[in-house]
Amino acid sequence: MTAVATRRVASLALLAVTLVAPPVRALDAEVTSDTAAQFYDVRSPTGETVLTRRRLVTTLGVGAYGLVEAPPGDVKAPELSFRARLRYDADYGASAAEGAPTVSQGLGLVPGFSRGPVDLMYGYLEGRRLLGGWLGFKLGRQYVTDVLGWWSFDGGEASLTLPFYFKAEAYGGLEERGGMPLSTPRFERDGIWRGSRAGYDGLLYPAFQPATIAPAFGVALESAGVTWIHGRLTYRRVYNTGASNVSEYASGLYTPAVYDGSRISSERLGYAVDATWGGVGGARAGVVYDLYQAEVSSVYANLDAYLGQKTTLSADYDYYVPTFDADSIWSVFAAEPTNDVGLRANVNLTDELSIAGGGSVRVYGVQTGPFDPGVGARYAPSPNYSAASSYFPTNGHPFDEGANVSARWRTGETLLTVRGAGNFGDEGDRVGGDAAAERVFETRYVVHGRAGVWEWQDKLRPDRDATSFGYVAGVGYRFAPRSQGSVEWEHNMNGLVGQRFRLMFLLSMAVSK
Amino acid sequence: MKSLALALLPLFALILVVPLAVADSAPVALHGMAPLPDDRKVPRAMLPPGTFDPDPGPSGVVFPAQRITVRFNHARHMTKEVGATCKTCHSSALRSKSATDSLIPTGEACDACHSTDHSDAAHVKAGDDASGQCGYCHVGYKASDGNVVPALELPRANLLFDHKAHVDRNIGCPQCHGAVDQLELATRDQLPRMRGCFNCHQASDAASRGDAKSACDTCHVRADAAGGATRIKTMFASGTLLPPRWLHNAEHGPDFIERHKTVAADDSQFCANCHKEDFCTDCHDGRVRPRSVHPNDYLNMHAIEARMSTERCTSCHQQQSFCLDCHMRVGVAESSPPNAKESARFHPPKSIWSDPPRKPGHHAFEAERNLNQCVSCHTERDCVACHGALGVGAGFDPHRTGFLGGCATQLRRNPRPCFACHEPSDGVLAQCR
Numbered sequence: 001m002t003a004v005a006t007r008r009v010a011s012l013a014l015l016a017v018t019l020v021a022p023p024v025r026a027l028d029a030e031v032t033s034d035t036a037a038q039f040y041d042v043r044s045p046t047g048e049t050v051l052t053r054r055r056l057v058t059t060l061g062v063g064a065y066g067l068v069e070a071p072p073g074d075v076k077a078p079e080l081s082f083r084a085r086l087r088y089d090a091d092y093g094a095s096a097a098e099g100a101p102t103v104s105q106g107l108g109l110v111p112g113f114s115r116g117p118v119d120l121m122y123g124y125l126e127g128r129r130l131l132g133g134w135l136g137f138k139l140g141r142q143y144v145t146d147v148l149g150w151w152s153f154d155g156g157e158a159s160l161t162l163p164f165y166f167k168a169e170a171y172g173g174l175e176e177r178g179g180m181p182l183s184t185p186r187f188e189r190d191g192i193w194r195g196s197r198a199g200y201d202g203l204l205y206p207a208f209q210p211a212t213i214a215p216a217f218g219v220a221l222e223s224a225g226v227t228w229i230h231g232r233l234t235y236r237r238v239y240n241t242g243a244s245n246v247s248e249y250a251s252g253l254y255t256p257a258v259y260d261g262s263r264i265s266s267e268r269l270g271y272a273v274d275a276t277w278g279g280v281g282g283a284r285a286g287v288v289y290d291l292y293q294a295e296v297s298s299v300y301a302n303l304d305a306y307l308g309q310k311t312t313l314s315a316d317y318d319y320y321v322p323t324f325d326a327d328s329i330w331s332v333f334a335a336e337p338t339n340d341v342g343l344r345a346n347v348n349l350t351d352e353l354s355i356a357g358g359g360s361v362r363v364y365g366v367q368t369g370p371f372d373p374g375v376g377a378r379y380a381p382s383p384n385y386s387a388a389s390s391y392f393p394t395n396g397h398p399f400d401e402g403a404n405v406s407a408r409w410r411t412g413e414t415l416l417t418v419r420g421a422g423n424f425g426d427e428g429d430r431v432g433g434d435a436a437a438e439r440v441f442e443t444r445y446v447v448h449g450r451a452g453v454w455e456w457q458d459k460l461r462p463d464r465d466a467t468s469f470g471y472v473a474g475v476g477y478r479f480a481p482r483s484q485g486s487v488e489w490e491h492n493m494n495g496l497v498g499q500r501f502r503l504m505f506l507l508s509m510a511v512s513k
Numbered sequence: 514m515k516s517l518a519l520a521l522l523p524l525f526a527l528i529l530v531v532p533l534a535v536a537d538s539a540p541v542a543l544h545g546m547a548p549l550p551d552d553r554k555v556p557r558a559m560l561p562p563g564t565f566d567p568d569p570g571p572s573g574v575v576f577p578a579q580r581i582t583v584r585f586n587h588a589r590h591m592t593k594e595v596g597a598t599c600k601t602c603h604s605s606a607l608r609s610k611s612a613t614d615s616l617i618p619t620g621e622a623c624d625a626c627h628s629t630d631h632s633d634a635a636h637v638k639a640g641d642d643a644s645g646q647c648g649y650c651h652v653g654y655k656a657s658d659g660n661v662v663p664a665l666e667l668p669r670a671n672l673l674f675d676h677k678a679h680v681d682r683n684i685g686c687p688q689c690h691g692a693v694d695q696l697e698l699a700t701r702d703q704l705p706r707m708r709g710c711f712n713c714h715q716a717s718d719a720a721s722r723g724d725a726k727s728a729c730d731t732c733h734v735r736a737d738a739a740g741g742a743t744r745i746k747t748m749f750a751s752g753t754l755l756p757p758r759w760l761h762n763a764e765h766g767p768d769f770i771e772r773h774k775t776v777a778a779d780d781s782q783f784c785a786n787c788h789k790e791d792f793c794t795d796c797h798d799g800r801v802r803p804r805s806v807h808p809n810d811y812l813n814m815h816a817i818e819a820r821m822s823t824e825r826c827t828s829c830h831q832q833q834s835f836c837l838d839c840h841m842r843v844g845v846a847e848s849s850p851p852n853a854k855e856s857a858r859f860h861p862p863k864s865i866w867s868d869p870p871r872k873p874g875h876h877a878f879e880a881e882r883n884l885n886q887c888v889s890c891h892t893e894r895d896c897v898a899c900h901g902a903l904g905v906g907a908g909f910d911p912h913r914t915g916f917l918g919g920c921a922t923q924l925r926r927n928p929r930p931c932f933a934c935h936e937p938s939d940g941v942l943a944q945c946r
Contacts, residue, residue: 032791034791036800042843044855050844051843057801065743081743083789094842108852109850110838110849110850113841121790121798122790128743143790143793145777145778145781145793146778150797150798165717166717178831184834185834185835186798186830186835190888191888191893192893193848195834207893225716225717225726226715227727230761230779231779232779240927240929244929247933248894249894257932259932263927264926265927272775272778274779276759276761278708278759279566282759282762283762284775284776286778286779292922292926306759308567309569312764316772320825322883322884326926328893328930329893329897329930329934330884330888330893330896332912332923333880333896333912333913334911334912334913335880335913336881344772346764346766346768348766354766356766356768364882366878367878371914389871390869390871391872391873391875400821402823404771408766408767412752417805421823423821423823427879428817430817430818430821430823432808434808434809436804450804451809456814456817457817458816460820460860460879466813468813470808471809472809492809492813494810494813500812512737
């Protein structure tokens with residue numbers, strides 16, 4: 001989209017909002033900020049410090065509510081609000097060479113790495129209950145959260161609440177992608193090493209793909225109003241545009257070659273539903289179908305039975321196959337699904353004390369014989385096709401096992417939590433637990449601590465087994481509502497890397513009118 | 514005389530028995546101390562609609578605990594004999610538009626029958642008979658207390674409620690409060706249950722369904738700007754408002770962090786009624802490790818966790834940026850800068866991990882089982898080097914069984930991953946055209 005076109009769209013949007021919105025009244029506003037400074041070292045398994053982390057993460061949020069006139073207490077009145085949050089995430093422990101694209105490879109360049117990126121986490125104008133309650137919209141950088149995952153884009157969304165218990169939603173814009181202004185790669189599909197190649201020579205890390213705009217749109221239909229059952233059918237398509245380096249070698253095997261043209265990045269269809277039946281129980285289920293890979297990538301189902309007022313017994317099932325950006329070669333790699341089946345119980349012993357725990361079994365597939373590419377395949381001979389030249393497990397469905405238990409005791413000023421977990425499989429084991437406590441004195445003095453012991457065994461690399469003990473101690477002071485400063489000391493020790501320390505300073509502030 | 518005495522004996526007996534009977538019935542005067550005589554359990558049928566059995570009572574956060582220092586027998590007053598109805602004493606409910614209105618009658622409502630005079634609260638005058646004495650109704654009152662009676666504590670409900678709107682729609686008191694007319698003392702237990710509200714409030718936000726909307730802020734108090742403004746208020750002096758388990762199966766138990774995804778996946782707007790984006794992004798796009806998810810020493814532990822995939826890393830992390838960045842910097846990634854590279858230390862020995870022939874512990878099995886763990890360190894170039902059709906390991910087919918069945922669609926919609934390994938003119942691609 002050109003700059004001129006962008007300006008036109010923005011002008012139209014502003015005009016629309018101005019026409020729809022009644023006169024402005026005195027608004028409610030808030031300014032928030034959260035800052036965390038962390039100081040710690042990353043050590044190798046042999047104990048050397050390989051990274052000195054000096055991190056500073058700070059956010060600045062603004063919110064303005066009640067931008068249109070509404071009688072006090074009228075829950076049917078239209079609403080207009082604006083919310084935004086900027087973030088600065090710096091690591092002053094990084095060297096300048098790590099993020100400099102003009103530095104030659106030998107000096108430590110890490111493509112895509114920035115010492116202090118700033119991103120706009122979200123920033124949107126939201127209208128609700130417009131046109132008598134039928135219409136809602138969001139304009140700007142916003143999140144979409146549903147069975148397709150947690151996603152962010154720049155654009156517009158409109159939702160129409162229909163009679164007969166349905167709501168239709170449509171949105172479109174540009175997917176938030178790393179390497180673009182004020183953006184992070186957090187929300188793009190995985191599998192492509194991508195970012196801004198500004199300043200990069202074409203032969204410098206050609207495998208690092210250039211970030212370009214990614215048009216996207218989606219629609220959803222969901223139930224509305226009914227409280228005992230809810231379902232959402234959702235569809236989303238994202239396009240990759242621009243050039244992609246197909247041959248990823250600067251020298252040697254191939255000359256870099258480029259594939260250019262609009263193409264699918266991801267296209268998925270999902271449905272999720274939950275239902276409850278009074279004092280009996282409830283059920284939830286969801287499924288995601290990846291239309292590019294033409295396979296079901298995720299399924300979950302839960303059944304809850306309410307045993308009296310205090311106990312809930314649940315059975316869970318989870319099916320998962322990793323899927324990737326359609327640009328990625330991993331989209332066409334063999335990946336076996338994992339199937340998790342579990343039982344869980346939650347007991348509220350008192351109003352303050354709850355205990356939950358459960359166990360699960362993971363069943364995953366493993367290829368037990370040579371690949372069968374299908375009828376008519378014409379592949380070159382390969383060890384993959386020969387049982388004689390490759391080992392294949394005889395059991396195609398190995399099991400992993402896991403269990404966890406957690407308890408919480410909560411009063412107005414005290415929170416105690418305890419948890420333990422164990423996971424056991426062919427690739428490794430992990431077992432341990434920790435306990436945490438937080439106490440607020442006189443509504444402003446905060447003291448908290450955590451201690452834990454964990455042991456893990458790496459069955460692929462037995463020399464990496466370790467037992468770890470760690471603790472955290474912190475104090476804080478609440479100097480205003482929602483405003484607090486605190487300092488934390490973390491100390492971990494294990495046989496692999498010895499002692500590790502982390503010092504943290506946290507400051508949260510909020511001012512509202 | 515004797516016969517007269519015998520004849521009057523029943524009368525004497527009556528004279529004797531009646532006072533005794535009255536004396537025995539003295540406990541009757543204590544009626545109104547509990548919902549039912551002898552503090553019997555109130556049958557579910559008399560409780561408000563939506564009550565469970567057993568009944569945990571209404572929300573203690575929405576309806577804070579009360580201290581009732583007046584005994585009152587609703588059933589007695591609502592007999593035909595007395596003739597009172599709900600609105601006799603609670604007439605203000607017919608006009609009330611706010612849950613902060615006091616709907617409890619003042620003492621003056623009692624004066625007409627009990628011959629008391631509450632017109633001047635500073636000088637209340639007792640009535641002539643027993644039922645007009647202060648201690649008759651005010652529990653704990655002693656004569657030495659003078660004009661002071663124990664305080665009645667009925668905290669306002671943390672709720673939006675328009676009684677008038679409901680009355681105007683011909684919704685009777687029992688539809689929300691149960692059979693108060695059959696009970697003696699009305700307690701918190703007769704306050705509405707949210708599940709009962711949903712008997713009517715099952716409509717969307719759109720105007721098409723009238724006012725009985727199920728949107729949370731129809732009834733729940735909205736937060737001010739400090740609390741997010743478009744969200745409902747969840748923190749009260751009486752506690753933290755949490756969803757009941759029967760609402761979207763969203764009970765916030767100790768392990769909710771491990772299963773909240775299924776609630777959010779279905780109806781994230783439900784979560785957004787209470788939580789701002791910041792609450793979610795602190796973990797899902799967080800830059801400060803949440804210890805409730807990743808315990809102490811996670812930096813050392815995360816590799817084994819990622820390998821086992823006990824938690825799905827991709828729920829919060831984009832692996833080709835968040836993971837790869839750091840893995841390159843510390844040198845465990847194949848693409849690490851040469852001066853940092855020390856990746857050989859991570860995998861099993863090459864003879865097991867990658868050398869043919871394939872044997873137990875080979876990376877192929879690990880990749881099939883959990884491809885995400887590979888992606889957290891490797892760029893696709895690392896795989897193409899061997900798996901590419903013309904790479905050093907040409908012929909090591911990475912495709913899944915039955916791949917040819919769907920490859921035509923993939924090639925048509927995005928051939929880029931195909932071309933990363935195959936020349937466009939590669940005859941093998943013809944099978945997918």
